[in-house]
Amino acid sequence: MRDVVLLVVLFIAAYAGFLALALSQKQHWLRILPDAAGEASPPSGQFRVAGGIFLALSFALALMRDGAAFGSILCGVSLTIAGGAAVVTLTANPFWLRSLALAFAQRRGGD
Amino acid sequence: MDASETAVPTGFRASMNWLHTWAGVVIGGILFAIFWMGTLSVFDREIDRWTMPMTRIDQSAVRSLDALVPVAERLVEKPEQWSIVLPTDRVPTVQLRAREKGGEDVRRHVDPASGTLLDEPGTLGGTRFFYPFHYSLHLRFFDLGEWLVGIAAMTMLIMCISGVVIHKKIFADFFTLRIVRKPQRTTLDLHNITGVFGLPFNFIIALSGLIIFFSVYMPTPQMIAYGNSKVTVSDETFGRFKRKAAGELAAQASLDTMRLEAARRWDGEQPESVRVYFPGDAKSYVEMRRPSERGVADRVDAIYFDGPTGAILKTTSTRPVANVQRFIAGMHLIQFRHWTLRWLYFVCGLAGCTLIGTGFLFWVQSRRKRHTKLGLRGVSVVEGLSVGATTGIIIATFGFLIANRLLPLEMAGRSALEVWAFYLIWIGAFAHAWLRARYAWIEQCGAIAIGSLLAVVLNATTTGHTIIHSVLRSQWGVAGMDMVLLAGCAIAALSAMRLRGRMTQGTVRAVPQPALETNHA
Numbered sequence: 001m002r003d004v005v006l007l008v009v010l011f012i013a014a015y016a017g018f019l020a021l022a023l024s025q026k027q028h029w030l031r032i033l034p035d036a037a038g039e040a041s042p043p044s045g046q047f048r049v050a051g052g053i054f055l056a057l058s059f060a061l062a063l064m065r066d067g068a069a070f071g072s073i074l075c076g077v078s079l080t081i082a083g084g085a086a087v088v089t090l091t092a093n094p095f096w097l098r099s100l101a102l103a104f105a106q107r108r109g110g111d
Numbered sequence: 112m113d114a115s116e117t118a119v120p121t122g123f124r125a126s127m128n129w130l131h132t133w134a135g136v137v138i139g140g141i142l143f144a145i146f147w148m149g150t151l152s153v154f155d156r157e158i159d160r161w162t163m164p165m166t167r168i169d170q171s172a173v174r175s176l177d178a179l180v181p182v183a184e185r186l187v188e189k190p191e192q193w194s195i196v197l198p199t200d201r202v203p204t205v206q207l208r209a210r211e212k213g214g215e216d217v218r219r220h221v222d223p224a225s226g227t228l229l230d231e232p233g234t235l236g237g238t239r240f241f242y243p244f245h246y247s248l249h250l251r252f253f254d255l256g257e258w259l260v261g262i263a264a265m266t267m268l269i270m271c272i273s274g275v276v277i278h279k280k281i282f283a284d285f286f287t288l289r290i291v292r293k294p295q296r297t298t299l300d301l302h303n304i305t306g307v308f309g310l311p312f313n314f315i316i317a318l319s320g321l322i323i324f325f326s327v328y329m330p331t332p333q334m335i336a337y338g339n340s341k342v343t344v345s346d347e348t349f350g351r352f353k354r355k356a357a358g359e360l361a362a363q364a365s366l367d368t369m370r371l372e373a374a375r376r377w378d379g380e381q382p383e384s385v386r387v388y389f390p391g392d393a394k395s396y397v398e399m400r401r402p403s404e405r406g407v408a409d410r411v412d413a414i415y416f417d418g419p420t421g422a423i424l425k426t427t428s429t430r431p432v433a434n435v436q437r438f439i440a441g442m443h444l445i446q447f448r449h450w451t452l453r454w455l456y457f458v459c460g461l462a463g464c465t466l467i468g469t470g471f472l473f474w475v476q477s478r479r480k481r482h483t484k485l486g487l488r489g490v491s492v493v494e495g496l497s498v499g500a501t502t503g504i505i506i507a508t509f510g511f512l513i514a515n516r517l518l519p520l521e522m523a524g525r526s527a528l529e530v531w532a533f534y535l536i537w538i539g540a541f542a543h544a545w546l547r548a549r550y551a552w553i554e555q556c557g558a559i560a561i562g563s564l565l566a567v568v569l570n571a572t573t574t575g576h577t578i579i580h581s582v583l584r585s586q587w588g589v590a591g592m593d594m595v596l597l598a599g600c601a602i603a604a605l606s607a608m609r610l611r612g613r614m615t616q617g618t619v620r621a622v623p624q625p626a627l628e629t630n631h632a
Contacts, residue, residue: 007451022286069407070449073442076311077455080462083286083308091288 003065010061010075014082015089017054020047022090023101032093032101043104055079124277131273135470136493138266140500141248143467145263147504148245149316150460151237153445153453156201157588158237162515163220164574165232167586170203171224176366176385178226179205184390186219187211194386198223199404200448201588233525234515240530241508246320254327260320261328267317274306281307294613295476302469305462312459313466319443322436348436350427352415357394363387364421366397373399373414376426387418396424404448408434409441464501471497495545502555503540509562510536516569553614556607563600567593 022028024047062078063071089097151158160167173179176195183193186209193209196202204220207228220229234240243249250256275281285307288300306313326333326344333344345351366385373382383402389395395418403410408429415424429437441447445456475494482490514532518525544551570593571577578597581590 018286025283025286027283028286066449069438070447070452073407074449074452074455076315077452077459080308080312080459081455084304084462087286087288087304087308090286091290 006061006065010058010065011078011082013054013061014058014075014079015085017051017058018083018086019089019097020051020054022086024048024051028090029101031090032098033105058082124279127273127276131270131277132474134266134270134273135467136474138263139467139471140496141259141263142267143464143471143500144248144504145245145260146460146463146467147508148241150457150464151508152242152245153457153460154588154592155237155242157592158241159202159232160586160588161570161592162234162236162512163232164576165230166202166204166220167574167576167581167584167589168203168222168229169224169584170198170200173197173205173223175226176370179207179221180363180366180390182221182226182228183207183209183387186217187214190390192386192388193390194384196384197381199383204229230520233518233520233522234529235526240511240533246324257324257327261324264317264320267313268321271306271310271314271317275310278303278307295473298469298473298476302466302473305466305469309459309462309466313463316443316463319439323440323443325436348430348433349411350425350430351413352396352398352425352427354394354396356389356392359393360391361393361395361419363390363395363418364416369397369399369414369416369421372416372421372423373401376414377401377412390418393419395419403441404446407441407447408438409444409446410434410437468497468501471501491545491548494548495541495551498544498551498555499537499541502552502559503537503544506540506555506558506562507533507537509559509566512566513562513569516566516573550614553607553610556603556610559603560600560607563596563603567596567600 023032024044026044058078059075062075065071066074173195179195183195184190186193186207189211190209191212191214193207196206196208198205203223205223206218207221208216208218210216219231221227222229240249246260247254247256248259250259278284284300284303286304288304289296291297321328337344346353366387370382370385374380380402382399383404384400386398386400387395388398397416397418399414399416401410401412401414403412410429412428414426416422417424445453471493475490475497478490479494482488511529511533514529518528522528540555543554547554567578570589576584576586576589578590578593581587581593
């Protein structure tokens with residue numbers, strides 16, 4: 001059970017990390033939130049830090065699950081899969097991603 | 112192709128673009144075949160279960176090795192050596208192999224519960240057709256296949272690096288996949304994404320593949336270090352034991368006793384394989400190998416016992432430098448026990464196939480209009496090559512599986528006929544690609560859909576093992592194979608319908624070459 005939970009969480013972390021890195025780029029931010037075109041560029045710094053943290057977390061969880069040898073390989077291949085999943089998500093532009101980005105933009109606007 | 116395309120451009124990025132393009136066109140066909148067969152080889156033992164229904168038995172342990180001795184010795188008249196590979200969760204049978212002096216290996220499967228020989232499988236299956244195809248292309252003449260695979264692997268490394276160099280906006284395009292009416296855009300984006308995200312996997316796989324065959328590609332250091340010495344590199348690095356037969360008869364000591372001793376020395380781990388050299392001879396010896404499935408490194412740790420007395424002659428373990436090579440090899444060979452990684456490798460392998468296929472497609476799409484206008488034949492030649500090398504080999508693979516289910520088990524030369532079916536269908540796919548150029552992609556995607564569905568249906572009708580039946584009997588390899596075949600059927604059918612829809616709407620157009628190549632570079 002522990003292994004299953006760690007595997008799911010490390011994938012989600014890698015996936016979230018790549019999505020965060022993608023949203024730090026203007027073209028993807030504007031694609032998800034076209035109404036934000038009139039504003040300043042996306043919060044790239046925050047998204048990139050978040051993306052880095054999520055990816056590092058994914059790596060740490062892989063090592064925790066399977067040790068240095070298997071964990072490194074697991075991290076490497078799971079990044080490939082998670083990256084692909086992030087690209088497909090961005091292309092599909094689902095409602096939940098727009099809602100999440102909008103919530104973040106509104107929160108940022110309120111700060 | 113015209114002169115402007117073949118002239119080597121100046122400038123580093125432009126020359127890398129030229130290298131990437133033409134290396135891909137020339138080697139891409141072989142590279143796809145290697146990647147496709149390698150992807151299948153991830154589940155070679157599960158393919159064996161599918162193609163050898165008699166081996167779909169329940170798992171059980173081997174109670175006595177000594178009980179297998181008379182079975183092994185009956186396989187050939189005067190065996191020079193025979194070996195047993197003990198059952199695992201992926202292979203529930205005992206794999207028996209015996210060899211006469213100067214003769215070919217005889218291989219059979221044994222039911223570990225009853226100790227009886229199972230029917231001859233009559234097929235090479237995954238481990239003896241798809242897997243050797245991957246690393247040798249079944250071209251044994253002067254190691255020609257291994258050299259071609261090595262050249263392809265080296266080319267893959269070059270293309271990984273040149274691909275990064277020529278991708279001008281690699282970070283800006285990192286997550287970009289545009290599904291647009293112009294298929295060239297989508298094709299290029301898909302190629303870039305599978306290339307960038309798959310870069311660590313593809314690079315490591317290609318490099319580790321070269322390192323596995325270091326003794327083939329770089330024999331000179333060994334020749335300098337060992338010259339004409341009888342001690343070979345593998346003997347020293349893996350610590351193997353050898354001695355000649357005495358030519359005198361002697362009784363064999365108990366293998367079960369040796370097995371117990373090996374388990375005692377290996378913290379309770381049972382040997383994964385047992386090999387008896389010169390059985391019945393006064394100088395016979397027994398090699399018992401320790402399993403290496405718990406680690407990444409494909410280690411070769413063994414204990415050698417004296418055949419007549421059971422005394423230990425030598426214990427060996429992989430030496431430190433060799434361990435590095437075995438770790439790198441292990442990353443490629445994936446003989447370890449890690450189901451998550453095994454499935455992830457499979458998906459990454461398919462992504463690698465997509466990378467190569469989209470590379471071909473982009474080359475053809477971006478040149479079709481211009482070549483047609485200039486009356487050049489380059490695109491039609493490469494397009495036929497692309498179709499045959501990609502969808503063609505997939506169709507041939509399903510042809511192999513279908514032949515496996517249709518050919519009677521008792522037919523002489525059955526395994527050879529399956530291989531003939533594979534190659535004839537593959538040649539036919541190339542011919543179809545050149546003769547029906549306009550419809551080749553659509554019709555071959557359709558053939559893949561039909562072939563994969565037919566394979567599942569034939570498995571159910573010829574063996575009685577539907578997916579549900581396999582799941583209920585915990586035959587996960589067979590069930591998984593059927594499910595993957597059905598998924599492949601769905602993807603191929605959707606692709607064929609989508610391509611047909613585009614053709615009907617007339618939306619397939621070549622983008623003028625210079626603009627798109629600038630974007631790619």
